[in-house]
Amino acid sequence: MGAMAEKVYGFYMPTVSLLGLGAVKQVGQQAKVLGGTKALIVTDAGLARIGVADQIKGYLEEAGLSVTVFDGAEPNPTDLNVRDCLKVWQDNGCDLLVTLGGGSSHDCGKGMAIMATSGGDIRDWAGIDTLQADLPPYIAINTTAGTGSEMTRFAVVTNTDTKVKMVFCDARLTADVAVNDPGLMVGLPSSLTAATGMDALTHAVEAYVTTLLSNPVTDCLAMQAIRLIGKWLRKAVANGTDLEARDAMAYAEYLAGMAFNSAGLGIVHSMAHQPGSLLGKPHGVCNAICLPVVCEFNLIANAEKYAKVAELLGENIEGLTTMEAAEQAVAAIRRLSRDIGIPKGLAAIGVTEKDIPVMAENAMKDVCTLFNPRTVKVADIIELYKKAM
Structure with a gap:
C-alpha cells in the first residue's frame, strides 16, 4: 500500500444554525446568549415595507434589546452603501448585528461589520483571510432559498470606482447564528x-x-x-x-x-x-x-x-x-x-x-x-x- 500524500480539508460553519418553520422566533433568545444590548437590523426597503423587519424587531425587543433598523441595503451592495450602514451602527452605539434578507442584506451587513472592527475602508480588506479582528456578535436571518450568505465566510461588495465586485473570504465573516425559516420565504415572488x-x-x-x-x-x-x-x-x-x-x-x-x-x-x-x-x-x-x-x-x-x-x-x-x-x-x-x-x-x-x-x-x-x-x-x-x- 502506497503512502498517502498529505491533504487537509477545511470546513467552516456558523456556531449555531436554526432551520425549520418557526425558527425565527428564537432570535431574541439567541441575541441574549450573544450578549447583545443594542441591535442593528440590516435589511432592504421591501422587507421593511411588508413588516418583516418589524417582526424581527419585536422578537429582539421582547428579549430586552433596543433595536435600530437600517433598511437601505441595496441589490448588489456597494462600498458607499456599506459606509452609510456603518454610520447608523456608530451613531446608535450598536453592539449586535442582525442581517435580514437575501445575499444583499447579508453582504451589506458583513461589509459594515468589517469596517466597524478592522477599521479603514472596505476596499482595504478584499481578498482571502485579510481581516484583523472578529466581527461583532452576529445573527443572520435568511429570507430567500438561494445565496447561502447567511451561513458562509464570504461577502461581496461592489467597488463604485472600478464597477468590480470585491470578494471577501474569511472565517471571521461567518455568522454566530444562522436562521433559515421557510415561513419567511412564503411571500417571495x-x-x-x-x-x-x-x-x-x-x-x-x-x-x-x-x-x-x-x-x-x-x-x-x-x-x-x-x-x-x-x-x-x-x-x-x-x-x-x-x-x-x-x-x-x-x-x-x-x-x-x-x-x-x-x-x-x-x-x-x-x-x-x-x-x-x-x-x-x-x-x-x-x-x-x-x-x-x-x-x-x-x-x-x-x-x-x-x-x-x-x-x-x-x-x-x-x-x-x-x-x-x-x-x-x-x-x-x-x-x-x-x-x-x-x-x-x-x-x-x-x-x-x-x-x-x-x-x-x-x-x-x-x-x-x-x-x-x-x-x-x-x-x-x-x-x-x-x-x-
Missing part, C-alpha cells in the same frame, strides 16, 4: 424564487465539481442539495405557499452553502459577478444563464461528476457513456431554467456584446476563477459570454 433557487443550484454544482478544495464532506452536501433542488424548485416556483417545497428549498440552499463555503466555486460565479457589478443585473439570474454554458465547457475536466449531477437531477443515464451522461446534466439544467421562467440569455436582461471584453477581463481576476475544474483564459471567457448571450 415566483421570479425571485426561481432566480435564488438557481443560485443555490449553481453553488452546489460548482462546489461539487471543483478539483482543488472539494472533499468527501462537501461532496455529500452538494449532492443532496442538487437532488433536493431538482425535485422541489419547480414546485416552489409554481406555488409559493407550498410549505413543504419552501422547507425543502431552505434546506437545499443551506446544504449548498455548506458545500461551497469550504469547497469554493468556479467561473459561473466569476462570470455572473460582472453583469451584477457593472450593470446591476440580478445575481441569481446571471448564474442561471451562465451555468449550463460553463458546465458544457467544464465537462471534459470532470465528466464523472457531471454524469452524477445528471442522475441527481432525475435523468436516466442507464446505458450511456460517462460523457453522454455528463451532457445530460447540461440538458437537465437548461430544462429546469426554462420550466421556471429564467430569461433565455444575457441579452434578454440587457447585457450587450460591447460589455463582454471588460466583463471577461474582470471575471479572469475574480477569486472564484482559481477553483474552476478546467483551466481558463480570457479568450475562453469571452467565448462563454458570447454563448450565454
Whole structure:
C-alpha cells in the first residue's frame, strides 16, 4: 500500500444554525446568549415595507434589546452603501448585528461589520483571510432559498470606482447564528424564487465539481442539495405557499452553502459577478444563464461528476457513456431554467456584446476563477459570454 500524500480539508460553519418553520422566533433568545444590548437590523426597503423587519424587531425587543433598523441595503451592495450602514451602527452605539434578507442584506451587513472592527475602508480588506479582528456578535436571518450568505465566510461588495465586485473570504465573516425559516420565504415572488433557487443550484454544482478544495464532506452536501433542488424548485416556483417545497428549498440552499463555503466555486460565479457589478443585473439570474454554458465547457475536466449531477437531477443515464451522461446534466439544467421562467440569455436582461471584453477581463481576476475544474483564459471567457448571450 502506497503512502498517502498529505491533504487537509477545511470546513467552516456558523456556531449555531436554526432551520425549520418557526425558527425565527428564537432570535431574541439567541441575541441574549450573544450578549447583545443594542441591535442593528440590516435589511432592504421591501422587507421593511411588508413588516418583516418589524417582526424581527419585536422578537429582539421582547428579549430586552433596543433595536435600530437600517433598511437601505441595496441589490448588489456597494462600498458607499456599506459606509452609510456603518454610520447608523456608530451613531446608535450598536453592539449586535442582525442581517435580514437575501445575499444583499447579508453582504451589506458583513461589509459594515468589517469596517466597524478592522477599521479603514472596505476596499482595504478584499481578498482571502485579510481581516484583523472578529466581527461583532452576529445573527443572520435568511429570507430567500438561494445565496447561502447567511451561513458562509464570504461577502461581496461592489467597488463604485472600478464597477468590480470585491470578494471577501474569511472565517471571521461567518455568522454566530444562522436562521433559515421557510415561513419567511412564503411571500417571495415566483421570479425571485426561481432566480435564488438557481443560485443555490449553481453553488452546489460548482462546489461539487471543483478539483482543488472539494472533499468527501462537501461532496455529500452538494449532492443532496442538487437532488433536493431538482425535485422541489419547480414546485416552489409554481406555488409559493407550498410549505413543504419552501422547507425543502431552505434546506437545499443551506446544504449548498455548506458545500461551497469550504469547497469554493468556479467561473459561473466569476462570470455572473460582472453583469451584477457593472450593470446591476440580478445575481441569481446571471448564474442561471451562465451555468449550463460553463458546465458544457467544464465537462471534459470532470465528466464523472457531471454524469452524477445528471442522475441527481432525475435523468436516466442507464446505458450511456460517462460523457453522454455528463451532457445530460447540461440538458437537465437548461430544462429546469426554462420550466421556471429564467430569461433565455444575457441579452434578454440587457447585457450587450460591447460589455463582454471588460466583463471577461474582470471575471479572469475574480477569486472564484482559481477553483474552476478546467483551466481558463480570457479568450475562453469571452467565448462563454458570447454563448450565454
